[in-house]
Amino acid sequence: MSQADLTIGHSTTQTLGPAFSIPTKKFAMWLFIIADTMTFAACLVVYGFLRNGTPNWPRPFHSITNVAIMTFILLTSSLTMLIGLRSARAGDKGAAFRWTMITAALGIVFAFLHIREWLELIDHGMTLLKNPWGTGLFGASFFSITGLHLTHVTCGIIALLVVGVRYKGAGTMRMTSRCWACTGISWIWFGCSSYRWSTF
Amino acid sequence: MTTAQEHNGIGKDLIVYVCLLALAGVQFVIAYQNIDASQMLTRMLVVACVEAGLAALFFMHLWTEKRGFLLFVAVFTIAVLLGLQYGWTDSYRMVTGAPFSH
Numbered sequence: 001m002s003q004a005d006l007t008i009g010h011s012t013t014q015t016l017g018p019a020f021s022i023p024t025k026k027f028a029m030w031l032f033i034i035a036d037t038m039t040f041a042a043c044l045v046v047y048g049f050l051r052n053g054t055p056n057w058p059r060p061f062h063s064i065t066n067v068a069i070m071t072f073i074l075l076t077s078s079l080t081m082l083i084g085l086r087s088a089r090a091g092d093k094g095a096a097f098r099w100t101m102i103t104a105a106l107g108i109v110f111a112f113l114h115i116r117e118w119l120e121l122i123d124h125g126m127t128l129l130k131n132p133w134g135t136g137l138f139g140a141s142f143f144s145i146t147g148l149h150l151t152h153v154t155c156g157i158i159a160l161l162v163v164g165v166r167y168k169g170a171g172t173m174r175m176t177s178r179c180w181a182c183t184g185i186s187w188i189w190f191g192c193s194s195y196r197w198s199t200f
Numbered sequence: 201m202t203t204a205q206e207h208n209g210i211g212k213d214l215i216v217y218v219c220l221l222a223l224a225g226v227q228f229v230i231a232y233q234n235i236d237a238s239q240m241l242t243r244m245l246v247v248a249c250v251e252a253g254l255a256a257l258f259f260m261h262l263w264t265e266k267r268g269f270l271l272f273v274a275v276f277t278i279a280v281l282l283g284l285q286y287g288w289t290d291s292y293r294m295v296t297g298a299p300f301s302h
Contacts, residue, residue, distance in 0.1 A: 022269055030273060033260070038280055045284045052288065064231050071224050078259045079217045083210060174261065181259035185252045188224070 029175050033182050036152075040186045043148060047141050058133030060121065070113050071187065077106035078184045081160075081177040088170040096173065100164035103180065107157040114150050118143070152183050216258040223251045 051057050084099030121131075121142075128143055130136045156179060163176045230243045257263040262270055 021266060030269075034273065034277055037277055041281050041284055045287060049287050049290070053290075064228065068224065068228050072221065075217065075220050075224065078255070079213060082213045082259065086210060086213075178260045181255055184259065185255045188251045188255070189248050 026175070029178060033178065036182060037186070040148070040189065043145050044189060047145055050137050050141055054135050054137060056134040058131055058135065058138045060124065060126070060131070060133050066113065066117060070110055073106050073110045073113070074184045074187050077103045077110070078177075078181045080106065081180050085170060085173050085177045088167075088173045093167055096170075097164050097167060100160055100173070104157050104160040104164065107153055107160065107180075111150060111153050111157065114146065114153070118146070149183070149186060152186065156180050156183050213258065216254055220251055220254060223247050223254075227251075 080099050081103045084096050084103060087095035087099055125132045126139050128140045131139050156176075159176055159179065163172055227244060227247050230240060230247065233240065235243075262273060265273075
């Protein structure tokens, strides 16, 4: 039931809508995003806790240029997604498809840079349990945090491809764009922090 | 917000995008400053908060939602994020207070 009318007395009628008067699907998406934010935040706090409480924390990164490039790519992909969404709202299916695919391509570039960074670390002898620079906790926490983000990006790319190919209007694209932007925000926080806290 | 207001064109998105890039640039500059860790952390977190706020409001369309819902998301998220911070003091204890920390 989406709406209920309550009649109190003879003349006062009050209309009650659904929670926050927003569609159920949108509400569910927001709850998912909020829950995801909590997961990311908890991981970030754990990483910070370990970083703060471990005297011999490794600092294998000597530059954050790669992170800056990755941040630029992810922010740009959020913008291209918005352009795609605007095209969908305007009813331009072709442009919506093109911009969604551009967004997915930027996501793939981001994932490629991410995996390249991982492979370099693995080449230096870093695993989940040990590394040549200091406490073994670093590998476990770094790989799990950045891995969680990479999983989100990968799922996001798949969602973008599905939404782009099976185009069903602006509603679905709007929800996907929200999720994709969430991936960008979480990177600002936590990708950057996990790298920055282990630099120099 | 009405649907008409949502169709403002790409201009607003571009402005937000440029602001986010500029803030990311500020973070990059802070990262190379010669300051102590706590100062750096504070500055980075402040910039990251502003970035996240901008992105949530405009890139995630929170700004166009009803005010009650915006308030719900903001208050709920901030409350939980603040709740997570209680562990920091314990991490200092791990370094300085516990006998096995060194």
